[in-house]
Amino acid sequence: MKLPDLYTDWKIVVGLALIMLGAGNWVIGLERTQTYSRMIAARASVGTATDNRSFDELEAGAGGAVLAPFSERERQTSYATARMDFYHAVFLAGRVMVLVGLLLTLFGFIGVIQRDSRRPFQRPREPFHARY
Secondary structure: OOOHHHOOHHHHHHHHHHHHHHHHHHHHHHHHHHHHHHHHHHHHHHHOOOOOOOOHHOOOOOOOOOOOOOOOOHHHHHHHHHHHHHHHHHHHHHHHHHHHHHHHHHHHHHHHHHHHHHHHHOOOOOOOOOOO
C-alpha cells in the first residue's frame, strides 16, 4: 500500500474531511451550548420568567399575560434559549459527522487493503518475454 493509494480513494478523503468538519462542529457546539446554558441558568436564578408560557395557561382571570410582550430580560433569555438550541443541534450534527466520517474512512481503508492484497495474484498485463 502506497500513499497515492490512500489520497486517491474518495472514501478516505471524504471520510477525513467529515471527521475534521464534524470535530470542529462538535467542539464549537459543545462550548457554545455550555455558555448559553450558563447564561440561562444565571437568569433563571435571578427569577426571570422564561418563554415557557403557553396558551393552555390562559385563563379568564389572567388578564392576557400570555399575550403580553416580553420584557427586555425575558427577550434576552428567549434569545439565549434559541441560540443554545441552535448550538446543541450543531453539537449533535458534529457528532454524527464524525461517526459517518470514521465509518467511511474505515471502509475506504478496508477497500485499499483488499485491492493491495489482490495485486500479487493478478496476471501481468504485458507479456513476459525471456531473452536467451
